[in-house]
Amino acid sequence: MLIIGHRGAAGTHPENTLGSIDAAIAAGADWVEIDVRSVDSGLIVLHDEQLERTTNGNGSVYDLTLAELRQLDAGDGERIPLLPEVLDRIGARCGLNIEIKQADIAPALAAVLQPVLRARPAWRGRIMVSSFLEGPLREFARLKPDGVELAALSDHNSVEAQALALAIGATALNVSLAELSGHVVATAHRSGLRLLVYTVNETHDIERCHRLGVDGIFTDFPARAIAFLREQPRI
Numbered sequence: 001m002l003i004i005g006h007r008g009a010a011g012t013h014p015e016n017t018l019g020s021i022d023a024a025i026a027a028g029a030d031w032v033e034i035d036v037r038s039v040d041s042g043l044i045v046l047h048d049e050q051l052e053r054t055t056n057g058n059g060s061v062y063d064l065t066l067a068e069l070r071q072l073d074a075g076d077g078e079r080i081p082l083l084p085e086v087l088d089r090i091g092a093r094c095g096l097n098i099e100i101k102q103a104d105i106a107p108a109l110a111a112v113l114q115p116v117l118r119a120r121p122a123w124r125g126r127i128m129v130s131s132f133l134e135g136p137l138r139e140f141a142r143l144k145p146d147g148v149e150l151a152a153l154s155d156h157n158s159v160e161a162q163a164l165a166l167a168i169g170a171t172a173l174n175v176s177l178a179e180l181s182g183h184v185v186a187t188a189h190r191s192g193l194r195l196l197v198y199t200v201n202e203t204h205d206i207e208r209c210h211r212l213g214v215d216g217i218f219t220d221f222p223a224r225a226i227a228f229l230r231e232q233p234r235i
């Protein structure tokens with residue numbers, strides 16, 4: 001079961017910061033998940049549209065310029081990262097799941113990833129782009145560079161999300177823990193999709209995912225999940 005650090009290691013570090021990503025890698029995460037938005041044509045790594053929860057800023061991210069956003073503290077004195085900074089920092093040492101949080105960023109995202117994949121072939125198969133947003137995901141699927149994987153995200157209708165995943169040539173279906181069942185796992189597997197589950201933090205839920213044959217979990221506590229897996233007999 002793959003361990004995917006959710007927003008880095010958001011349970012122990014300020015989410016979606018380089019420090020949080022470093023912590024997930026240090027814990028041994030197979031992949032790191034981040035959320036991406038676009039401001040002034042720059043791709044920034046930030047979950048919420050509103051700034052209050054994760055930064056010392058106020059209001060909507062879209063009311064500030066990129067330069068102003070970069071002055072903010074995203075936790076522990078860190079700036080809101082740019083996507084290229086994250087790609088540089090990881091350097092293909094683990095996989096990167098980029099979750100599109102906003103419409104109209106597919107072309108900019110493809111434009112950032114294309115040269116990275118060309119310059120560093122080790123990234124091939126280690127970048128997965130996902131979204132709850134059908135339009136941007138379909139658009140990215142048309143533009144995506146070779147070597148980038150796709151996943152459809154579901155928060156309440158995994159049947160619809162699975163159909164979308166298959167329609168765009170995705171390799172994974174990413175569902176919420178609330179949607180998880182043996183049937184959802186079996187249906188995804190029958191369609192040739194990997195089934196990934198978010199956000200799985202409690203040990204009994206990690207155990208359940210493992211037991212159901214889930215392919216990977218997004219967790220705020222990658223060190224905890226890896227410690228759990230190390231204790232399991234190989235299956």
Ligand code: G3P
Pocket residue numbers: 006033035047099130153174198199218
């Ligand atoms: O991609 C999995 C998960 O991150 C989706 O939900 O709200 O945490 O971005 P959210």
Ligand code: MG
Pocket residue numbers: 033034035099
């Ligand atoms: Mg996310």
